[in-house]
Amino acid sequence: MKLKGKKALVTAAGQGIGRATAELFAENGAEVYACDINQDTLNTLNGMTTIRADVTKKEDINNLYESTGGVDILFNGVGFVHGGTILECDDDQWDEAFEINVKSMFRISKKYLPYMIDQNYIYSLKNI
Numbered sequence: 001m002k003l004k005g006k007k008a009l010v011t012a013a014g015q016g017i018g019r020a021t022a023e024l025f026a027e028n029g030a031e032v033y034a035c036d037i038n039q040d041t042l043n044t045l046n047g048m049t050t051i052r053a054d055v056t057k058k059e060d061i062n063n064l065y066e067s068t069g070g071v072d073i074l075f076n077g078v079g080f081v082h083g084g085t086i087l088e089c090d091d092d093q094w095d096e097a098f099e100i101n102v103k104s105m106f107r108i109s110k111k112y113l114p115y116m117i118d119q120n121y122i123y124s125l126k127n128i
């Protein structure tokens with residue numbers, strides 16, 4: 001129960017690495033908020049609060065924060081890789097990959113960092 005008393009948000013918690021992480025956090029006593037775009041896989045999770053959200057959408061991230069409030073642990077699990085080589089990847093697929101793999105991380109981290117900085121979990125840039 002190493003995480004008793006801690007609140008954690010895990011994105012991509014429906015399957016794969018995110019799901020394994022959400023389950024491990026819950027087993028260790030954390031209050032887990034599990035987010036994914038896939039409601040069906042979220043429905044199969046137990047012992048945590050599930051929230052459907054598309055992390056590429058600003059509005060969904062804002063709604064997510066409204067539901068969770070500040071958290072002690074943020075696990076940015078969302079990721080996606082197109083199959084094939086650069087020669088088989090078009091502009092739209094490249095943009096989609098950046099929306100999911102890069103911009104979503106930036107936006108979620110930006111939303112959740114201020115609370116963590118206030119808790120002194122992270123050295124604040126304000127102090128430099």
Ligand SMILES: NC(=O)c1ccc[n+]([C@@H]2O[C@H](COP(=O)([O-])OP(=O)(O)OC[C@H]3O[C@@H](n4cnc5c(N)ncnc54)[C@H](O)[C@@H]3O)[C@@H](O)[C@H]2O)c1
Pocket residue numbers: 011012013014015016017018035036037038041053054055056077078079080081100
């Ligand atoms: N599996 C590995 O060995 C491995 C190793 C290193 C890195 N990675 C990377 O880690 C990431 C996760 O890997 P995985 O194997 O768990 O992937 P996965 O495909 O099993 O799971 C990804 C999850 O993300 C969710 N998701 C996708 N887009 C979303 C969105 N816009 N909003 C919310 N949720 C969304 C999906 O519904 C799914 O549940 C991937 O980027 C992968 O490339 C994986």
